[in-house]
Amino acid sequence: MRFLAFPIAVILIVLAGWAHGDLSGRWGASQELQQAVDRLQGIDQTIGSWQAYDFELDPQAVQIGEIAGYVVRRYANAAGQTYTVMLVCGRPGPIAAHTPEWCYGGAGFHAESANLTEQLELGANQTANFWRNLFVKEQAAVPERLEICWAWNAGDGWQAPENPRLAYAPQRHLYKLYVVRDASADEDGSEQASQRMEFMKELIPVVDAALFDQEKS
Template structure:
């Protein structure tokens, strides 16, 4: 899992250094909102439910090269199942955080996407009152053709400005007027022989069902099942 996190971090750095100069929202200045958004990452608990976390160090120079305000990386291991999930969060201005998704960058690093295009999936987190709360992800599997084993990486990614996590087809346009943006990656190793039972939710999405309410509380100070409008830059 350390190798997976290192890969994602490396790709984020490449993303930052390749972005065309000029983040849209940054032109109007949103320094305070950006600093607060990055600081809120400190509120993410190390452990929740059966998941125990372990932080991965991020070199400040890597964050600078990625043109991000903050990059957060943590591995979560389930105490009961021993399944591991790598979580990476990039916080910054939308012009940088919105671009270059794994379907582009992973393949640029010698990994092959197992499908013709990423799949968009939704998961209904709901709440105790039964109120629907649908979150949206893009996902794809990747592998290295020259790898000694046939292990694949399944990546889910999504963005949020306000506690609603979405995966638009054109995120750069979608978030153009926002001051800040979070991008979330959930990555796990997958055996080529893995098969889900009919109606069974992918383990990564089962993890996301537990993670998203935790993130919303930490990043947006939201109770489970609620969203609120994020600050928007003046047009």
């Protein structure tokens, strides 16, 4: 057994190194991850009465955030309501770690209070769970306030775990969704919240159809 211990240890070390390299993307993006990124382009720009246009993220932010692919759109309707939707995909580690505190903190925003959880009823016994908070930039010439909702999805629904890095560590890829609303001119918070939830109820089924229906078929 003494003679077998060394080669077995070597094999275990090599396998552990390969597994870590595969999960961390050291050997390049996997085919599965690339397919997940490609599905982002299947999300419609028109959702009900909402029409969107795309815009680009700062390439440096994409690199720092280790984002493999993304879609960022501003949806607007005839009533003048607008929401910015950012959906990113990548390896679970960095995608789980980078929350709005990190993403928007670099732009001068800070959370106004503790994060709150919100459950969205989608019908047919389906729900989506999100974190929500107001992020404030007080140092601007005109103070800015953004209401941000965010959640992650690895194929089992939109969730808001306390520790996303731990929750999604075994996954091969991960999506993260932000829904952002300019709350600087809010007068009736309850009405704005109701309108935002109605938009998300229209948005999420369209997103899910593009990202996950192929996986289920």
